[in-house]
Amino acid sequence: MDTIVTTSKSAGGDLVATAERLAARLRSPYMRREGRSLAELRAASGGEIVIVLESDRTVCRVGGKVFFFHPNMAKQRISVLALGQSDPMTDALELRPGDHVLDATLGLGADAIVAAHVVGESGRVVATESVAIIAEIVADGLQRFTCDLAELNAAMRRVEVVAEDHLTFLRRQAEDGFDVVYFDPMFETPLLSSVALSPLRELADHRRVSPEAIAEARRVARRRVIVKHNRESPVWDELGISQVVGGSASPVAYGIIWCQEDRP
Ligand SMILES: C[S@@+](CC[C@H](N)C(=O)[O-])C[C@H]1O[C@@H](n2cnc3c(N)ncnc32)[C@H](O)[C@@H]1O
Structure with a gap:
């Protein structure tokens, strides 16, 4: 499945730089958010997996499911x-x-x-x-x-x-x-x-x-x-x-x- 990496809409320069580095490690395109919805980014890129860097966590959206870290049990x-x-x-x-x-x-x-x-x-x-x-x-x-x-x-x-x-x-x-x-x-x-x-x-x-x-x-x-x-x-x-x-x-x-x- 194709993957894209982006940030939350309000991301500052540090988060953008972190997202760019993550995209490079995953060998996936980094897409500037530019106020667009995730559906718009998906449509523009064809990416089925969208990784979004937020200020306090990283979230992966795939097939209607949302995956992020939590220590659980x-x-x-x-x-x-x-x-x-x-x-x-x-x-x-x-x-x-x-x-x-x-x-x-x-x-x-x-x-x-x-x-x-x-x-x-x-x-x-x-x-x-x-x-x-x-x-x-x-x-x-x-x-x-x-x-x-x-x-x-x-x-x-x-x-x-x-x-x-x-x-x-x-x-x-x-x-x-x-x-x-x-x-x-x-x-x-x-x-x-x-x-x-x-x-x-x-x-x-x-x-x-x-x-x-x-x-x-x-x-x-x-x-x-x-x-x-x-x-x-x-x-x-x-x-x-x-x-x-x-x-x-x-x-x-x-x-x-x-x-x-x-x-x-
Ligand atoms: C059942 S989960 C492990 C759950 C984990 N013990 C916990 O406490 O959250 C199995 C994980 O192992 C990974 N995995 C499966 N085969 C692997 C392999 N050959 N090398 C490394 N990781 C693997 C899977 O992608 C999956 O994330």
Whole structure:
């Protein structure tokens, strides 16, 4: 789909310059707004995806849907952790302060934010996203979105986004370069409860995690590789994952591949 980049009607010079740089990174045309409506810009350019830089966020309009960064459930999950309660993802990953985590499927970044909160300032969370528009919008939001929970703001700022396919990224990493590698691919049958991911679906990369990516992740992870999926899914067999946790009270389960250090 063709993409154009523009700004809100009231944008000043700084925002215009930022929009021009974003357009260059996405190799898409930048269109001056000049008071025109988005429908007029679309008609003039033929662009089906319109990215609009606003003063406090970047918005992507595609197929009648609007996609922008929001931390979604990350705020609630961090608050729950602060009460000493558990989080299924951080439990499955067995995250500890200081861990280096590769989130291989950034999406809207909620899992990466929660991971960054748990590993803390001494840890590191790198998150790959193969769809450049998603990577750009989420990376921008992670730096700019501010709410009333200081821990959430700090965690968002620490997530390092890499706009790249995870297999390409993994191939460049050293053996044991991360403690944990985590995959949360798009579910083939979306869960009704995952409303937050609905606008993402139009843009997202829907490929399954490949056996090659798992093999690379096993090489790169020191402790474990985790794959999130529906409990009833052929992916467990496809990827050779026999240890699956969670999913008794929820349709979501986590497959665990133990690496060198965590192997029981
Ligand atoms: C279900 S979403 C992840 C949701 C995320 N865990 C969260 O908390 O918001 C899956 C994301 O992974 C991305 N993705 C799929 N295949 C990928 C690949 N090979 N490399 C990098 N990102 C990929 C999709 O584009 C999508 O944005």
